[in-house]
Amino acid sequence: MIRPFGSAAYRIAFTYSAAFALAIVLLGAIVYVAADADFRHQQDVGLAVETRDLAASYREEGLADLAEAIGTREQPSATNGYGYALFDRSGRRVAGALRTRRPAPGFGTIPFIDPREGPDIARALTTDLPGGYRLVVAQDTENVERFDRTILSLFGVAFGLVVLLGIGAALLLGGYLRRRLERLSAPARAIVTGDLDRRMPVSAGHDEFDQLALALNAMLDRIAQLLDNLRQVSSDVAHDLRTPLARLRGQLEAAIDGPREIAAYRTGLKRALVQSDALLGLFAAILRISEIEGGAVKRTFARIDLTDLVTDLCDSFAPAIADNGRTLACDTAPGLALSGDRELLAQALINLLDNAQHHTPPGTHITVAAAGDAVTVRLTVADDGPGVAPEDRERITRRFARLDSSRGTPGHGLGLNLVVAVAQVHGGAVTIDDNRPGLRVTMTLPRLAE
Amino acid sequence: MRVLLAEDDAETAGFVAHGLRELGHIVTPAAAGEDALHLGIVETFDVIVLDRMMPGIDGIEVLRRWRAAGVTTPVLMLTALGGIADRVSGLDAGADDYLVKPFAFAELAARLAALRRRPPISEVATRLEVGDIALDMLKRQVRRAGREIHLQPRELALLELLMRHAGKVVTRTMFLEQVWGFHFDPQTNIVETHLSRLRSKLKGDDGAPDPIETLRGIGYRMRA
Numbered sequence: 256m257i258r259p260f261g262s263a264a265y266r267i268a269f270t271y272s273a274a275f276a277l278a279i280v281l282l283g284a285i286v287y288v289a290a291d292a293d294f295r296h297q298q299d300v301g302l303a304v305e306t307r308d309l310a311a312s313y314r315e316e317g318l319a320d321l322a323e324a325i326g327t328r329e330q331p332s333a334t335n336g337y338g339y340a341l342f343d344r345s346g347r348r349v350a351g352a353l354r355t356r357r358p359a360p361g362f363g364t365i366p367f368i369d370p371r372e373g374p375d376i377a378r379a380l381t382t383d384l385p386g387g388y389r390l391v392v393a394q395d396t397e398n399v400e401r402f403d404r405t406i407l408s409l410f411g412v413a414f415g416l417v418v419l420l421g422i423g424a425a426l427l428l429g430g431y432l433r434r435r436l437e438r439l440s441a442p443a444r445a446i447v448t449g450d451l452d453r454r455m456p457v458s459a460g461h462d463e464f465d466q467l468a469l470a471l472n473a474m475l476d477r478i479a480q481l482l483d484n485l486r487q488v489s490s491d492v493a494h495d496l497r498t499p500l501a502r503l504r505g506q507l508e509a510a511i512d513g514p515r516e517i518a519a520y521r522t523g524l525k526r527a528l529v530q531s532d533a534l535l536g537l538f539a540a541i542l543r544i545s546e547i548e549g550g551a552v553k554r555t556f557a558r559i560d561l562t563d564l565v566t567d568l569c570d571s572f573a574p575a576i577a578d579n580g581r582t583l584a585c586d587t588a589p590g591l592a593l594s595g596d597r598e599l600l601a602q603a604l605i606n607l608l609d610n611a612q613h614h615t616p617p618g619t620h621i622t623v624a625a626a627g628d629a630v631t632v633r634l635t636v637a638d639d640g641p642g643v644a645p646e647d648r649e650r651i652t653r654r655f656a657r658l659d660s661s662r663g664t665p666g667h668g669l670g671l672n673l674v675v676a677v678a679q680v681h682g683g684a685v686t687i688d689d690n691r692p693g694l695r696v697t698m699t700l701p702r703l704a705e
Numbered sequence: 706m707r708v709l710l711a712e713d714d715a716e717t718a719g720f721v722a723h724g725l726r727e728l729g730h731i732v733t734p735a736a737a738g739e740d741a742l743h744l745g746i747v748e749t750f751d752v753i754v755l756d757r758m759m760p761g762i763d764g765i766e767v768l769r770r771w772r773a774a775g776v777t778t779p780v781l782m783l784t785a786l787g788g789i790a791d792r793v794s795g796l797d798a799g800a801d802d803y804l805v806k807p808f809a810f811a812e813l814a815a816r817l818a819a820l821r822r823r824p825p826i827s828e829v830a831t832r833l834e835v836g837d838i839a840l841d842m843l844k845r846q847v848r849r850a851g852r853e854i855h856l857q858p859r860e861l862a863l864l865e866l867l868m869r870h871a872g873k874v875v876t877r878t879m880f881l882e883q884v885w886g887f888h889f890d891p892q893t894n895i896v897e898t899h900l901s902r903l904r905s906k907l908k909g910d911d912g913a914p915d916p917i918e919t920l921r922g923i924g925y926r927m928r929a
Contacts, residue, residue: 535807536890536892539787539890542787543787543889546788546789551788551790552789552790554790555789555790555793570857570858570859571859571885571895571899572893572895574898574899574902575893575894575895575897575898575899578894578898596789597886598789598886598887598888598889601885601887601891602887602889602891605891605893608893609891609892609893
């Protein structure tokens with residue numbers, strides 16, 4: 256059961272509607288005050304104009320003309336709606352039909368007797384004329400009041416409509432938000448109960464909910480990848496370490512069963528030592544890849560001058576590669592920097608150089624190139640050796656992947672896997688292409704601005 | 706030399722103590738953090754081997770308290786944790802060197818010998834002389850019996866490391882750490898290649914004797 260006020264979605268929608276209704280009330284109040292003031296001002300202007308006309312006719316034509324003018328204006332056919340009264344010095348009404356007592360000069364509200372409706376009040380302008388006369392021009396306030404009532408009732412209706420529409424819209428919006436959120440929480444509950452392959456639905460709209468769903472999916476993918484990684488490491492350790500362990504055992508067994516001489520024992524033990532060192536190396540490599548894939552190394556990332564690093568490694572490795580009968584040429588663009596771990600990047604490049612010399616025949620030309628554009632740096636190691644068949648290119652980046660052609664060469668099949676892990680932890684990727692002839696491996700990494 | 710061996714694993718402690726005694730060192734074992742902390746403060750040692758994970762007070766904490774108490778004895782930290790962050794935290798706590806288990810005993814012995822306090826003057830020496838070889842670090846100039854030898858920067862760094870530890874073993878991993886800054890084994894022969902180039906340059910065309918000894922499976926040593 257949905258409790259509308261226990262739900263953030265409904266609370267937001269209702270608050271929004273209430274704010275809208277309050278805005279209507281404020282708007283109504285402002286319109287009411289402004290219109291009322293304006294209307295009353297206009298009424299006063301009308302009274303003043305009327306008074307000025309009558310006063311002018313008195314000054315120019317005299318009392319008789321004034322009385323006549325008042326009489327004319329009071330004709331039932333007249334539409335101006337004014338009432339008039341002219342008082343003499345003693346306070347007696349000498350002209351005009353307005354039944355009121357003589358008021359004080361100036362604007363004011365006066366009581367009068369309406370011939371049809373009885374006692375009423377009116378807005379009046381009272382002016383003293385020469386000769387002790389006092390002219391009153393008045394207008395019933397009912398016009399203003401009627402106008403005010405119209406404004407109030409209009410806004411009252413509008414307020415009611417807004418409140419009704421607001422409640423309706425709030426219920427709709429709240430329901431919509433709940434439905435969208437429910438579409439995210441249902442898969443989350445499914446994942447909790449073990450359906451790890453479930454993902455958040457993403458609609459075509461790309462709104463905030465879709466952004467959230469995408470972010471959650473990316474997070475779930477990462478978690479799944481880490482879990483997968485963990486499973487992979489466990490199964491690698493279980494399967495791929497069996498062979499070297501069995502070999503170690505075989506060597507120890509052979510040493511014990513062999514001739515009972517110190518020299519023979521020493522030879523057997525030395526072999527076993529070499530074998531166990533290889534095993535430890537393998538363990539170290541697996542753990543290192545796991546550490547990199549875990550991403551904790553990012554915390555110690557610093558600005559790395561890739562140009563320096565690559566130049567340095569080329570200088571260090573060119574002699575060793577030359578001694579192995581291959582050549583190394585380096586082409587490094589200046590000013591390449593990125594945020595990363597110097598040792599990991601060095602290890603990745605060393606692994607690529609290692610591959611390039613161990614899986615190629617003597618005489619192979621190896622080239623290292625570091626180049627960059629505005630946002631990325633590309634570190635490429637290429638050779639003109641036998642290359643790798645297109646169908647095997649994806650496979651060789653996996654853990655313990657060794658092609659049949661390389662069974663006889665040293666290595667444990669983790670070199671490229673580490674390169675991929677290093678590229679990924681730096682936010683980059685590895686691509687493997689045909690160098691026509693040979694193999695070309697490229698690490699593309701995010702560049703750090705100068 | 707006098708070595709404090711703070712290691713809780715009886716098997717590791719046994720084989721390290723045995724090996725060090727074979728080499729003529731005096732070994733004082735400690736199997737718990739409190740014992741190691743106490744011994745390190747009240748007794749004087751030339752070097753300390755400290756296991757990172759010990760019962761009671763752990764190795765990092767022991768080291769921190771020693772340093773706080775003014776114990777400046779060089780410390781080599783042993784650990785089963787080989788991660789990058791682990792090494793950084795060990796060095797931050799004041800360790801002078803860091804060795805990840807499992808390790809070869811020869812590696813440990815070479816590193817302990819290198820850690821032993823040298824006379825302070827040689828720490829900052831810019832001119833090194835071993836036998837007929839002279840190295841001027843400021844001019845980056847090497848002479849053997851008066852003849853100038855041109856070396857690449859890496860070769861110069863290798864030679865400097867060997868000369869600073871003249872008469873002592875420098876292992877492959879020590880070269881990788883101190884000359885290249887690599888705390889991993891790149892599984893390649895760069896050390897060997899550069900050393901072989903250095904040696905042939907030192908020997909020169911007239912076939913002077915090789916000043917560097919190779920100790921198979923252990924490392925290299927400059928004849929003092």
